[in-house]
Amino acid sequence: xxxxxxxxxxxxxxxxxxxxxxxxxxxxxxxxxxxxxxxxxxxxxxxxxxxxxxxxxxxxxxxxxxxxxxxxxxxxxxxxxxxxxxxxxxxxxxxxxxxxxxxxxxxxxxxxxxxxxxxxxxxxxxxxxxxxxxxxxxxxxxxxxxxxxxxxxxxxxxxxxxxxxxxxxxxxxxxxxxxxxxxxxxxxxxxxxxxxxxxxxxxxxxxxxxxxxxxxxxxxxxxxxxxxxxxxxxxxxxxxxxxxxxxxxxxxxxxxxxxxxxxxxxxxxxxxxxxxxxxxxxxxxxxxxxxxxxxxxxxxxxxxxxxxxxxxxxxxxxxxxxxxxxxxxxxxxxxxxxxxxxxxxxxxxxxxxxxxxxxxxxxxxxxxxxxxxxxxxxxxxxxxxxxxxxxxxxxxxxxxxxxxxxxxxxxxxxxxxxxxxxxxxxxxxxxxxxxxxxxxxxxxxxxxxxxxxxxxxxxxxxxxxxxxxxxxxxxxxxxxxxxxxxxxxxxxxxxxxxxxxxxxxxxxxxxxxxxxxxxxxxxxxxxxxxxxxxxxxxxxxxxxxxxxxxxxxxxxxxxxxxxxxxxxxxxxxxxxxxxxxxxxxxxxxxxxxxxxxxxxxxxxxxxxxxxxxxxxxxxxxxxxxxxxxxxxxxxxxxxxxxxxxxxxxxxxxxxxxxxxxxxxxxx
Amino acid sequence: xxxxxxxxxxxxxxxxxxxxxxxxxxxxxxxxxxxxxxxxxxxxxxxxxxxxxxxxxxxxxxxxxxxxxxxxxxxxxxxxxxxxxxxxxxxxxxxxxxxxxxxxxxxxxxxxxxxxxxxxxxxxxxxxxxxxxxxxxxxxxxxxxxxxxxxxxxxxxxxxxxxxxxxxxxxxxxxxxxxxxxxxxxxxxxxxxxxxxxxxxxxxxxxxxxxxxxxxxxxxxxxxxxxxxxxxxxxxxxxxxxxxxxxx
Numbered sequence: 001x002x003x004x005x006x007x008x009x010x011x012x013x014x015x016x017x018x019x020x021x022x023x024x025x026x027x028x029x030x031x032x033x034x035x036x037x038x039x040x041x042x043x044x045x046x047x048x049x050x051x052x053x054x055x056x057x058x059x060x061x062x063x064x065x066x067x068x069x070x071x072x073x074x075x076x077x078x079x080x081x082x083x084x085x086x087x088x089x090x091x092x093x094x095x096x097x098x099x100x101x102x103x104x105x106x107x108x109x110x111x112x113x114x115x116x117x118x119x120x121x122x123x124x125x126x127x128x129x130x131x132x133x134x135x136x137x138x139x140x141x142x143x144x145x146x147x148x149x150x151x152x153x154x155x156x157x158x159x160x161x162x163x164x165x166x167x168x169x170x171x172x173x174x175x176x177x178x179x180x181x182x183x184x185x186x187x188x189x190x191x192x193x194x195x196x197x198x199x200x201x202x203x204x205x206x207x208x209x210x211x212x213x214x215x216x217x218x219x220x221x222x223x224x225x226x227x228x229x230x231x232x233x234x235x236x237x238x239x240x241x242x243x244x245x246x247x248x249x250x251x252x253x254x255x256x257x258x259x260x261x262x263x264x265x266x267x268x269x270x271x272x273x274x275x276x277x278x279x280x281x282x283x284x285x286x287x288x289x290x291x292x293x294x295x296x297x298x299x300x301x302x303x304x305x306x307x308x309x310x311x312x313x314x315x316x317x318x319x320x321x322x323x324x325x326x327x328x329x330x331x332x333x334x335x336x337x338x339x340x341x342x343x344x345x346x347x348x349x350x351x352x353x354x355x356x357x358x359x360x361x362x363x364x365x366x367x368x369x370x371x372x373x374x375x376x377x378x379x380x381x382x383x384x385x386x387x388x389x390x391x392x393x394x395x396x397x398x399x400x401x402x403x404x405x406x407x408x409x410x411x412x413x414x415x416x417x418x419x420x421x422x423x424x425x426x427x428x429x430x431x432x433x434x435x436x437x438x439x440x441x442x443x444x445x446x447x448x449x450x451x452x453x454x455x456x457x458x459x460x461x462x463x464x465x466x467x468x469x470x471x472x473x474x475x476x477x478x479x480x481x482x483x484x485x486x487x488x489x490x491x492x493x494x495x496x497x498x499x500x501x502x503x504x505x506x507x508x509x510x511x512x513x514x515x516x517x518x519x520x521x522x523x524x525x526x527x528x529x530x531x532x533x534x535x536x537x538x539x540x541x542x543x544x545x546x547x548x549x550x551x552x553x554x555x556x557x558x559x560x561x562x563x564x565x566x567x568x569x570x571x572x573x574x575x576x577x578x579x580x581x582x583x584x585x586x587x588x589x590x591x592x593x594x595x596x597x598x599x600x601x602x603x604x605x606x607x608x609x610x611x612x613x614x615x616x617x618x619x620x621x622x623x624x625x626x627x628x629x630x631x632x633x634x635x636x637x638x639x640x641x642x643x644x645x646x647x648x649x650x651x652x653x654x655x656x657x658x659x660x661x662x663x664x665x666x667x
Numbered sequence: 668x669x670x671x672x673x674x675x676x677x678x679x680x681x682x683x684x685x686x687x688x689x690x691x692x693x694x695x696x697x698x699x700x701x702x703x704x705x706x707x708x709x710x711x712x713x714x715x716x717x718x719x720x721x722x723x724x725x726x727x728x729x730x731x732x733x734x735x736x737x738x739x740x741x742x743x744x745x746x747x748x749x750x751x752x753x754x755x756x757x758x759x760x761x762x763x764x765x766x767x768x769x770x771x772x773x774x775x776x777x778x779x780x781x782x783x784x785x786x787x788x789x790x791x792x793x794x795x796x797x798x799x800x801x802x803x804x805x806x807x808x809x810x811x812x813x814x815x816x817x818x819x820x821x822x823x824x825x826x827x828x829x830x831x832x833x834x835x836x837x838x839x840x841x842x843x844x845x846x847x848x849x850x851x852x853x854x855x856x857x858x859x860x861x862x863x864x865x866x867x868x869x870x871x872x873x874x875x876x877x878x879x880x881x882x883x884x885x886x887x888x889x890x891x892x893x894x895x896x897x898x899x900x901x902x903x904x905x906x907x908x909x910x911x912x913x914x915x
Contacts, residue, residue: 048801051801052801055800055801055802066724066730066732067722067732067783067784067785068731068784068785068787068788068829069788070731070788070791070829071724071725071730071731071732072730073724073725073730075725075729075730076725076727076729076730085808085809087809120803123803124803125808126803126805126806126807126808127801127803127805128808129805129808129811129858130797130799130805130806130858131796131797131799131801131858132796132797132821132852132853132856132858132859134818134819134821134822134825134852134856135808135818136818136822137812137813137815137818138815139815140812141812141813141814141815141818142809142812143808143809159822159825160822162729162826165729165826165828166822166825169825172791173791173795173796173797174796174801176788176791176792176795176796177792177796177798179788179792180792180793180794186788188785188788211777238727240724240725240726240730241723241724241725241726242724274697275695275697275698277695277698277702277705277706278698278702279699279701279702279705279726280726280727282726282727283727408747409727409728409752412728412745412747412748412752412754413699413752413754415754415756478801478803479803525713526713527708527709527712527713528712529705529709530709571712571713571715572712573711573712573715573716573717573718574717578679578778579720579777579778579781581718581720582708582712582718
């Protein structure tokens with residue numbers, strides 16, 4: 001077994017990054033002009049990396065499959081972004097953010113990476129404000145904060161429920177400036193199909209122009225993959241329809257190892273599934289748990305009455321309700337981390353207390369918050385002896401100001417008014433902590449191939465805390481990668497432009513063409529969605545919120561069967577050389593059909609519970625996740641062997657020098 | 668419910684294009700409009716016909732990629748939503764629904780319902796930013812207090828999703844609402860004031876060069892905007908433009 005070299009710098013944890021930066025090799029500005037970098041994906045990680053690299057002087061080529069870089073799925077992030085600013089003076093610090101993130105990740109992330117993330121977090125806020133990102137402010141004109149799950153301080157910066165949108169538009173504007181200057185060449189409606197490796201180094205990609213179907217060759221001295229997560233392997237998830245694993249999967253098949261693929265985040269507060277034709281799930285931001293209380297009826301008779309429509313949730317008195325998170329976790333209450341909240345909802349619904357027709361929904365209730373804010377406002381506005389109606393009106397105004405767009409979104413989707421009746425929510429696939437293995441420099445096991453943001457595995461361990469994805473995406477793109485990539489590119493100042501008329505490019509292009517032809521030539525009877533939905537059901541039932549040996553083994557066989565059927569019975573209309581959305585989907589689903597199996601294999605090999613990975617065989621007497629640090633205190637990194645069913649396992653042992661491993665408790 | 672869909676089909680930019688009729692059955696009210704389109708496309712694929720090409724991605728009303736002109740309205744009959752958030756409960760059994768692409772000179776059709784909106788990106792490239800490097804060596808975020816009212820107004824303008832419904836709704840195919848949203852956001856904030864003049868002049872110039880029409884204050888854009896971007900922004904941009912043009 002080869003040893004994975006994480007290249008973590010020597011020294012005390014709080015000096016590692018600054019000492020390393022002082023020693024890293026730099027490329028002089030004149031030489032940067034002769035170096036090309038490809039960035040795949042224009043979300044927070046890719047967009048910020050492209051802009052920063054261009055500002056530094058490199059020639060950047062950026063690619064996205066959407067019609068504009070501004071549409072990457074980071075735009076849909078709602079709640080906020082963490083930073084150790086301690087503006088609230090509530091005891092926050094870089095160490096505390098570092099500690100919370102490692103603990104929140106259930107001790108399956110790399111200490112050095114997480115500490116660096118916490119260190120640069122404050123700069124992100126400064127940077128974004130300088131770009132004109134309109135964060136929420138208080139009446140004194142200073143930045144406002146809120147609290148997120150799994151922490152006891154308020155360190156989350158936000159812009160209503162649209163923080164991701166505002167941050168992405170900030171990165172997009174930084175990109176726009178460089179596109180205007182000609183330092184970034186932007187390729188929209190282009191999808192990466194293959195990585196080109198020359199003499200062992202990543203030197204380019206083959207991309208398909210989706211408008212005319214042409215396969216294009218693009219060369220560079222380094223390739224950055226920032227293509228996001230792979231939650232769509234479950235078919236139904238909160239990801240955008242186009243979110244996919246393909247860029248990651250192509251580099252995996254070319255030699256990049258894939259780490260902890262089974263670490264999936266199931267977000268507790270999503271709008272429940274309504275029917276068979278549903279194409280995606282919608283998240284209701286975790287920020288709602290600041291003010292919303294989660295409950296199900298205490299008595300099973302009330303559950304039945306609600307399902308039959310003879311009772312409404314608002315008919316139930318306080319003592320007929322089971323606020324199960326507050327009951328089980330008194331110190332964190334409704335703000336326990338996502339994995340804990342999701343499992344608790346599943347536990348109640350499995351016990352028969354789910355409140356909708358499918359039995360898979362719990363209430364998220366704002367009545368108490370509306371009353372509390374209403375009373376506060378009545379006091380502030382000197383309303384004497386306010387009526388219940390006055391209080392409701394005033395309180396509703398405050399809640400609307402904080403979460404208005406989320407409430408409107410909920411209303412539009414469900415036709416229920418959440419100001420009057422509690423929201424119904426249920427867990428759904430939201431984020432993937434696993435991803436391509438990278439070292440401290442964010443370089444994969446292919447020299448010159450870097451991976452940033454959700455696409456890599458490094459910072460969130462087995463469970464990501466809320467408001468940390470935005471932080472990591474921008475940290476990687478603005479403040480980490482632009483430095484670390486210089487160390488590698490310093491060797492390329494005399495290389496000159498990489499030619500594309502070489503055997504390596506010929507072979508890569510031919511491989512892509514024959515793969516696409518193979519797909520389109522099947523001419524079977526079933527649509528791509530048919531296979532994707534079947535895969536999704538297997539993943540959700542067997543590789544979802546709770547996993548066990550028997551189900552995982554059967555998932556592996558089922559996925560193999562679906563994959564075989566896909567290649568013998570899928571029907572893709574149209575041609576390769578035209579705009580063909582079905583062909584694009586087919587390419588992505590083909591990769592999901594291989595990834596899904598790897599996720600099941602990884603989940604099977606990790607016979608412990610940690611964070612979002614819950615093995616039924618490994619739980620505490622109270623039903624909490626039971627880690628086995630002695631046996632599984634490592635990163636599982638998988639090498640592609642040529643056959644998707646036989647990946648090869650490599651291990652990176654996780655060493656904790658600054659944080660003591662304990663059973664995670666939020667009680 | 669049963670519906671009769673009349674959909675614009677156009678094979679490529681040079682193709683003439685025409686409306687074609689597709690009956691569809693089994694649509695339920697909880698489906699989103701695009702899920703209804705998915706259902707139609709799966710039926711078309713499995714019966715050997717070519718599916719309808721349309722743009723979409725996040726399906727939660729924020730990416731701005733979906734773009735259908737439904738029964739003569741951008742994003743259809745509901746207010747404050749994009750097409751992906753429009754639900755079939757807004758329609759009745761037996762309805763005929765007309766589905767067309769955005770129509771504007773600056774948004775040429777690529778195929779069926781897919782149009783090219785890269786003109787919007789080019790307007791942004793000409794000035795939709797604050798010229799600050801991403802070095803992280805800027806001042807502390809709290810060193811410049813911004814009145815909550817200004818910050819809130821800037822935020823409201825910044826919620827534009829760049830979908831192009833304003834252009835599609837305007838009889839002149841004007842992009843004033845889109846451009847003014849960005850100009851407003853940055854001119855309301857101290858960070859953006861430094862280069863406010865140059866910004867507005869450059870962005871308006873690019874907007875004109877791209878072939879968007881003029882604004883004649885009909886206000887259709889504001890009504891159809893899924894994010895409720897206000898006409899006030901156009902007024903603010905006109906002031907900024909005048910200021911910029913006179914004092915340049």
